[in-house]
Amino acid sequence: MKVTLEELQAFVVVIDSGSITAAAEQLGQTASGISRALRRLETKLDTTLLHRTTRRLALSQEGELFLTQAREVIASVEQAEESMAVGREQPCGTLRVNAAFSFMQHAIVPIIPEFRRIYPHIQLQLNTDDVFIDLLEQHTDIAIRIGTLRDSSIHARLLGSTRTRILASPDYLQRHGVPQTVEALDNHVLFGFTHVDVLNIWPVRKANGELYRIKPALVASSGETLRQLALRGEGIVRLSDFMTQDDQKSGRLVPVLAQQTVETRMPANAVYYRNTKLTARISCFLDFLSEKMAQQLL
Template sequence: MDKLNAMAIFVRVIERGSFSAVARELHTTQPTISKVLRALETELGGKLISRSTRKLSLTDEGQRYYSHCRQILAAVDAAEHSFQSGKEAVAGPLRIGSSVSFGRLHIASRLAGFLDRYPQVQVDLQLNDQNQDLVSEGLDVTLRIGELRDSGLIARQIGTTHRVTLASPAYLAKHPAPQTPQELARHNCLLFNLLSSQNQWVYEKDGTRHSVKIKGNAQSNNSEAVREMVLAGLGIALSPLWLFFDDLKAGRVVALLQDYTPQSLPIHAVSAPNRRQSARVKAFIDYMADALTQAPELQPLR
């Protein structure tokens, strides 16, 4: 038995949750995949997977073995990639994931420059405000804003989202601007509800942390919808500077609480741990890291 191949099939079955899906990927049959895993279990001397009519689940031993297999396969891929470094052309399909607003404003607008540099790459940009599953959606790389919850991913921080508290002149004409974070509790605050800390806004000033629980009568899972609410004078938002960069310059919104620094959010380029990072993935991550470093809307508010 090819142990490494069996380990790779085992990991893929767990990731896809289906013997038949992996069989289709590998252009083989479901009985063949089952035979490989039975042989692996026989050699190990125990069950890896508990099978039912509805789903697959790992045994305790299987969970430990799965974690080790992922590390081993990632190490093998890294070794091969290190050997082949410099030989692989930057070419082929590249499937990229991102949130809707960031992808539209900061990835789509930069693809022309990337593809001018690497004309043999074919990009498929998939936008979704829910965190996309790299494996099940077939993504090569995804850009995520915020702290990563899955420590098993391969991640590189390529930028920072600085946030700003703001409101429209129309809202401020009816409601005095808050002078401290605590005063936000008396205002109508608009929520982007995909952040884990959605109703707790945190600031820092002179080394002191200020946390305030906010409330409001409107929220959304899309940051551009929150932007439209702010522009319409509905309330105050704590949002990415890049989302309101042009609005601030044009005076359509006003920055508030500038003596207090909101928590910033990292921007990571993320890929699956058991997938070798191809030359085109590396080229895209390097390109975006350089572009975001130079982007004025990704710098702190002056």
């Protein structure tokens, strides 16, 4: 009896998602259906691929070897499907995109309807993480990264850059006063980031010429979390224009120490692991995203 593609997909997605339940949700199946597929696969291969306990799943040595081969088979099938579609000028297949929650919400989600109308045969998987992920481990095709890249093993395509500003709500400034000097920030409620420490060094200079490192009253991993707190008048934040342009235009957030702020821009890159020619579905998404980001990241 031969192994089926469905069984291979069940095995790979269980590993990537971390559980049978998560895999079932991602594949649109039941947990019992995924479990049966795994049992059939192990029976056909006459080996144990996964060690199961009540709390976790762990790959056996045979499972680790088979996982690499299973990924290659699935990738080959996807590429074959795409090659046929490309012949009809219709890129297709699953495209897995990862970005920080704030970038996904404010920069990517608004352009998805147009992308889906142009490329109806591409199935998008949009995932969010506010920390850097391993693209291979998370089975991700493209990740959007804001800031300087440190991993030399990835390929990157620059989409543009976004300016960061110090912002607060009019309500907060009315209640606490408008800081007139950088040193006056010491007497205000400042919010910072947990995972990107460079964002806690704000682009304003103290009297001695050094950039101002904040002592945050609260930190968060997500810029969107800090934005929501700022909109509620809870404190002063440093955030990028891509997520606050509408807030600034409407007056919900206003610049603080604008005259003293040193213009600081952060690059936005699409990163991916590929040494060979990019597949059509990845290329068309990168081209589309680059065009839209050039308009947004001003």
